[in-house]
Amino acid sequence: MRINFRLQMQCLALAGIAVLAGCGGSDGSSSLTSKSGQAPAAAPAASEVALAPPAAPVVADTSINKTVPPVELPDTVTPVNYKLWFRPNPALSSFDGRADVQIKVQKAVNAITIAGHRVKFTNGTITLQPGNIPLIATPQDDGDFYQLRPVSGQIAAGNYSLHMEWSGIINFKTYDDPVAKTGGSCGDDPYPGCSAAEGVFRVDLKSTDGTTSGAILTQGESNLARQWFPGWDEPAFRPTYEVSAEVPQNWNVVSNAAEKPAVNVDSGYKLVSFEKTPPMPSYLLFFGGGQFDILEDDFSSPLPDGKGLHLRIFTPPGMRDWAKPAMQQTKQALDYYYRYTGIPLPLTKFDTVAANDAFKEQKDLNFGGMENWGAILEFADDILPAPGTTMSDYGVTVLTHEAAHQWFGDLVTLDWWDDVWLNESFATFFENKTKVRFFPDRFSWVDDVKNKYAVINADLKSTAFPVQPNFNGWASNDFVLSASAFTYDKGGHVLKMLENYLGEEVMRKGLQSYLADYSFGNVTPKRLWDELAKASGQPMVAIGDSFVRQTGVPLISLDTQCDLTTNQTVVTLKQSPFPNQNQYPGTQWTIPLTLAYGDGLTSRKTLAMKDTQTQVRLNGCSAVLADPSGLDYYVTNYSNNAWSQLLAQGNALKDPVLLTSLQLEAKLLVNNGLADPSRVTSIGSLSPAATPLARQLLMTAPTTQSQRPTIRYQGKFKVKPQAQQGQ
Numbered sequence: 001m002r003i004n005f006r007l008q009m010q011c012l013a014l015a016g017i018a019v020l021a022g023c024g025g026s027d028g029s030s031s032l033t034s035k036s037g038q039a040p041a042a043a044p045a046a047s048e049v050a051l052a053p054p055a056a057p058v059v060a061d062t063s064i065n066k067t068v069p070p071v072e073l074p075d076t077v078t079p080v081n082y083k084l085w086f087r088p089n090p091a092l093s094s095f096d097g098r099a100d101v102q103i104k105v106q107k108a109v110n111a112i113t114i115a116g117h118r119v120k121f122t123n124g125t126i127t128l129q130p131g132n133i134p135l136i137a138t139p140q141d142d143g144d145f146y147q148l149r150p151v152s153g154q155i156a157a158g159n160y161s162l163h164m165e166w167s168g169i170i171n172f173k174t175y176d177d178p179v180a181k182t183g184g185s186c187g188d189d190p191y192p193g194c195s196a197a198e199g200v201f202r203v204d205l206k207s208t209d210g211t212t213s214g215a216i217l218t219q220g221e222s223n224l225a226r227q228w229f230p231g232w233d234e235p236a237f238r239p240t241y242e243v244s245a246e247v248p249q250n251w252n253v254v255s256n257a258a259e260k261p262a263v264n265v266d267s268g269y270k271l272v273s274f275e276k277t278p279p280m281p282s283y284l285l286f287f288g289g290g291q292f293d294i295l296e297d298d299f300s301s302p303l304p305d306g307k308g309l310h311l312r313i314f315t316p317p318g319m320r321d322w323a324k325p326a327m328q329q330t331k332q333a334l335d336y337y338y339r340y341t342g343i344p345l346p347l348t349k350f351d352t353v354a355a356n357d358a359f360k361e362q363k364d365l366n367f368g369g370m371e372n373w374g375a376i377l378e379f380a381d382d383i384l385p386a387p388g389t390t391m392s393d394y395g396v397t398v399l400t401h402e403a404a405h406q407w408f409g410d411l412v413t414l415d416w417w418d419d420v421w422l423n424e425s426f427a428t429f430f431e432n433k434t435k436v437r438f439f440p441d442r443f444s445w446v447d448d449v450k451n452k453y454a455v456i457n458a459d460l461k462s463t464a465f466p467v468q469p470n471f472n473g474w475a476s477n478d479f480v481l482s483a484s485a486f487t488y489d490k491g492g493h494v495l496k497m498l499e500n501y502l503g504e505e506v507m508r509k510g511l512q513s514y515l516a517d518y519s520f521g522n523v524t525p526k527r528l529w530d531e532l533a534k535a536s537g538q539p540m541v542a543i544g545d546s547f548v549r550q551t552g553v554p555l556i557s558l559d560t561q562c563d564l565t566t567n568q569t570v571v572t573l574k575q576s577p578f579p580n581q582n583q584y585p586g587t588q589w590t591i592p593l594t595l596a597y598g599d600g601l602t603s604r605k606t607l608a609m610k611d612t613q614t615q616v617r618l619n620g621c622s623a624v625l626a627d628p629s630g631l632d633y634y635v636t637n638y639s640n641n642a643w644s645q646l647l648a649q650g651n652a653l654k655d656p657v658l659l660t661s662l663q664l665e666a667k668l669l670v671n672n673g674l675a676d677p678s679r680v681t682s683i684g685s686l687s688p689a690a691t692p693l694a695r696q697l698l699m700t701a702p703t704t705q706s707q708r709p710t711i712r713y714q715g716k717f718k719v720k721p722q723a724q725q726g727q
């Protein structure tokens with residue numbers, strides 16, 4: 001999922017600090033870079049992309065356990081295959097649903113517990129086969145769960161088919177006060193995340209000739225699929241799905257798997273059905289139907305097997321040709337991710353739905369895109385530039401972000417929602433990589449450095465959250481939204497730091513085995529760190545945990561002495577938490593440190609600094625620079641001696657990315673009374689080697705105001721007993 005107002009939330013958290021590079025307008029479209037109307041840089045053709053696919057197939061370790069236990073639902077009953085049917089009413093306000101679910105009952109149970117919200121079971125329709133056992137549905141926990149219980153006795157262990165029939169609501173956002181946007185189906189909650197995009201929801205597609213037509217879409221993340229169909233909507237469950245629906249005959253429809261031939265039924269309706277999906281969590285299941293136009297193309301795999309994908313983009317009527325830039329970008333992104341991962345998507349087609357909504361003349365989501373596997377949902381406002389215009393920066397971002405999720409999130413899936421960073425930090429990390437490659441005028445690492453310091457400032461406040469907070473038993477989209485500066489941005493910066501430390505190829509190798517080993521399974525932070533450790537031999541569990549489980553940022557003190565007898569530079573390094581207002585401050589980190597030294601600072605030394613103090617000896621007597629890329633997530637305070645030596649190497653500091661980092665680092669230190677103000681002026685006197693692209697940094701004040709309810713914090717190193725087991 002790509003949140004469209006995360007920058008506002010971030011700016012809110014950062015209000016008052018100097019670095020506001022990323023603060024944009026209401027839909028996030030004014031992102032980090034300019035909206036100068038420049039055409040995107042001519043993207044290289046696939047054959048010109050330097051990234052080579054792996055020479056040999058990426059092989060999975062088949063002995064690995066890919067599963068995790070569920071958190072809120074019992075692990076005694078597992079869904080295997082889900083045959084789902086539904087039919088919306090003509091007014092698109094409600095629907096009838098039906099399912100036959102192949103389930104495995106692991107041991108005798110008194111009841112089958114399933115998730116369901118705002119669904120109404122049809123009396124007498126819940127049965128279990130074989131045996132034709134009727135089940136009674138009893139609501140639990142404010143109607144979020146149901147127990148399906150036989151009239152008497154237990155349900156014995158074994159394989160069954162569970163039949164259910166129900167009716168549900170098609171959500172549609174309304175306001176009593178359209179100016180204040182309060183009341184109606186949103187209540188009086190002014191939170192910008194109030195959206196109809198839950199379960200099954202309606203939009204009014206607006207065509208280029210101004211006519212409108214009702215359409216339905218679905219949204220499952222995080223626990224919203226339970227409004228569409230009762231079942232097992234936790235990421236630990238990966239059944240297959242066979243979706244079917246009865247919809248108006250003039251609709252085009254899309255779901256995760258390929259469509260089978262439709263059959264006309266009654267009164268202008270047709271039965272549409274889709275092939276079986278790969279095993280996947282329910283939050284990625286999708287259905288869209290309406291009077292969409294469709295742009296089609298094909299993607300050729302750059303991998304040796306050559307198996308490509310049929311591509312389609314669904315647009316509001318009349319906008320088919322508007323989707324050509326998005327189609328081109330989709331092909332670029334897929335090509336990049338195929339080459340990077342070496343793993344083809346286990347799909348036969350790949351669709352993107354670009355909807356709009358005439359009801360409020362704005363999109364009706366609290367996010368910009370959703371990574372439904374093989375059927376991404378995005379919005380026309382973002383990704384369908386009108387003829388003669390170019391795609392917005394946000395459109396570029398959201399397209400590459402959701403494409404990255406097809407591997408990071410969909411092929412391998414987080415174990416539980418407090419690890420949503422395993423989806424979102426990777427999507428952020430990769431959206432940057434692909435933007436730099438294909439849209440160099442839309443993104444730069446200079447802006448990324450500014451974003452890093454904005455995040456560091458947020459990470460020092462009392463409102464900071466760990467990237468990985470270790471919440472138990474509470475699935476909430478609210479966390480995904482409210483802590484996005486950390487789950488998206490800080491996590492992305494930490495991943496970039498790990499790549500700087502390990503090297504791009506080692507990082508890639510570790511991520512390839514991570515994806516292969518846990519394909520169609522669940523991942524945990526430990527599973528990620530173990531894969532990176534396997535590829536690198538580095539203490540990645542200690543490094544990773546210390547950055548994602550703690551708030552704040554490490555402050556490194558760096559001093560240098562020349563040992564004339566050995567002709568070595570003795571570097572004394574100390575770490576402490578940067579002064580902060582954190583509620584649960586971090587104490588000590590294992591820091592993946594990179595030092596630059598020698599003539600022109602061209603030599604490198606890396607170390608995993610785990611102690612509060614350590615010494616390093618470097619050959620030759622020279623200045624020493626920490627974080628030579630400028631993109632690592634720690635702050636370095638140089639002794640006066642080390643700083644003077646560094647300034648004497650001024651020409652080696654003029655890379656615009658590094659220089660920006662050093663300038664913002666100096667400002668942060670001075671603002672916190674940790675360095676003399678001359679630190680800022682001395683580094684500020686250096687000018688970058690190449691003038692960065694002119695950027696219009698929008699400083700619009702954030703208009704969003706509220707955070708979601710207080711998150712229950714359960715301690716810095718509390719182990720989540722269910723999902724952290726085993727691997």
Ligand SMILES: [Zn+2]
Binds near residue numbers: 002003405423427
């Ligand atoms: Zn996302």
